[in-house]
Amino acid sequence: MTNQAPIPVIVNGAAGKMGREVIKAVAQAPDLNLVGAIDHSLEHQDKDAGELAGLSEPLEVPITNQLEPMLGYVAGDRQSPPGVIVDFTHPDSVYDNIRSAIAYGIRPVVGTTGLSPEQIQDLADFADKASTGCLIIPNFSIGMVLLQQAAIAASKYFDHVEIIELHHNQKADAPSGTAIQTAQLLGELGKTFNPAVVEETEKLPGARGSIADEGIRIHSVRLPGLIAHQEVIFGAAGQIYTLRHDTSDRACYMPGVLLAIRKILALKSLVYGLEKIL
Numbered sequence: 001m002t003n004q005a006p007i008p009v010i011v012n013g014a015a016g017k018m019g020r021e022v023i024k025a026v027a028q029a030p031d032l033n034l035v036g037a038i039d040h041s042l043e044h045q046d047k048d049a050g051e052l053a054g055l056s057e058p059l060e061v062p063i064t065n066q067l068e069p070m071l072g073y074v075a076g077d078r079q080s081p082p083g084v085i086v087d088f089t090h091p092d093s094v095y096d097n098i099r100s101a102i103a104y105g106i107r108p109v110v111g112t113t114g115l116s117p118e119q120i121q122d123l124a125d126f127a128d129k130a131s132t133g134c135l136i137i138p139n140f141s142i143g144m145v146l147l148q149q150a151a152i153a154a155s156k157y158f159d160h161v162e163i164i165e166l167h168h169n170q171k172a173d174a175p176s177g178t179a180i181q182t183a184q185l186l187g188e189l190g191k192t193f194n195p196a197v198v199e200e201t202e203k204l205p206g207a208r209g210s211i212a213d214e215g216i217r218i219h220s221v222r223l224p225g226l227i228a229h230q231e232v233i234f235g236a237a238g239q240i241y242t243l244r245h246d247t248s249d250r251a252c253y254m255p256g257v258l259l260a261i262r263k264i265l266a267l268k269s270l271v272y273g274l275e276k277i278l
C-alpha cells in the first residue's frame, strides 16, 4: 500500500445485485474511495449506498440518477488520482455509459454484458483516441478464467465442444457474456469445431442452441434458484470431458473487480477479459 490519495470510485447500477456487492467491497478497501453511487431505479433515489448494500454504518453517499454531473464532479477533482466508474447496469445502457465516462476522462471498469462486437470495437477506438483505459470484463471470477484456460488446453485434442450456461431468470441477455467470450477464446485457436456427421433438422427452432465462433454451440438455461454456472463439454469417441464452474455468491467477483479498479489507471486503451490483467 502506498501513501497516494485513494482512487475515487463511482458505482453505476449501485442498487442492483452486483452494484451492492461492489459498494461493500469498495467501502472496505483502504486505497479506494466511494464517491458516487448511480442507479436509475426511482425506488432507491437518495438512499444511502452503504445502508442499501447492507453495511451497518452509512457511507454518506446517496444513490442518484445524475450520471453526467457525477462524472463532471469527479473529473474536476485535481487532488485525487483519475476516477474510475464500475458499471453493472443493463445491456441497453452500458454502451452510452462507457462513452460518457471516457469523454470525461473517467476510467470505466465494465461488468455489464450484452455489448455487440461492433460496439466493443467502437469503444476501443474511442478509448484509444482519448488515451484512456477501459476494461470490459465478461466475468470477474478467477474460477472462470481457469475454466477457460482448461478449455483452451482441451481444444487442442477435442474437435467437438458445446457450451451450456445457466443463470437466474432475471438475466436480460442471452447467451451470457461469459459463454460468448469462452467461444471466442476457443475460436481464436484457428480450428473449426463440430464438423457435421449427419444432416440435422431442428423440429423446434433453437433446439440445438445458438452457433457462436467456429461452430461452437451455446445453450442458455434461465431458472430461479440459479446464480451463474457454465459447462464446457468436449466429446470424442468413447469419452466426454466436462469443465464446470458454479457461482454460489456474488462475492466471488469482488477480487477481480478490485484488481481491475487498481490496474485500470495504468492503461491507455481498451482491454477485454480478466485474464489480460492477472
Ligand SMILES: NC(=O)C1=CN([C@@H]2O[C@H](COP(=O)(O)OP(=O)(O)OC[C@H]3O[C@@H](n4cnc5c(N)ncnc54)[C@H](OP(=O)(O)O)[C@@H]3O)[C@@H](O)[C@H]2O)C=CC1
Pocket: 012, 013, 014, 015, 016, 017, 018, 019, 038, 039, 040, 041, 042, 087, 088, 089, 090, 091, 093, 110, 111, 112, 113, 114, 137, 138, 139, 140, 141, 171, 253
Ligand atoms: N462481469 C461479471 O463478472 C458479471 C457481470 N454481470 C452483469 O452485470 C449486469 C448487472 O447485473 P445485476 O447486478 O445482476 O443486475 P441488476 O438488475 O440486479 O442490477 C442492475 C441495476 O442497474 C440499474 N440500471 C439499469 N439501467 C441503468 C442505467 N441506465 N443507469 C443507471 N442504473 C441502471 C437497475 O435498475 P432497475 O432494476 O430499476 O432497472 C439495477 O438497479 C448484467 O449485464 C450482468 O450480466 C453480473 C454478474 C457478474
Ligand SMILES: O=C(O)C1=N[C@H](C(=O)O)C[C@H](O)C1
Pocket: 113, 138, 139, 167, 171, 175, 176, 177, 178, 179, 227, 228, 229
Ligand atoms: O447476469 C449474471 O448474473 C452474470 N452475467 C455475466 C455473463 O453474462 O457472463 C457473468 C456471470 O455469468 C454472471
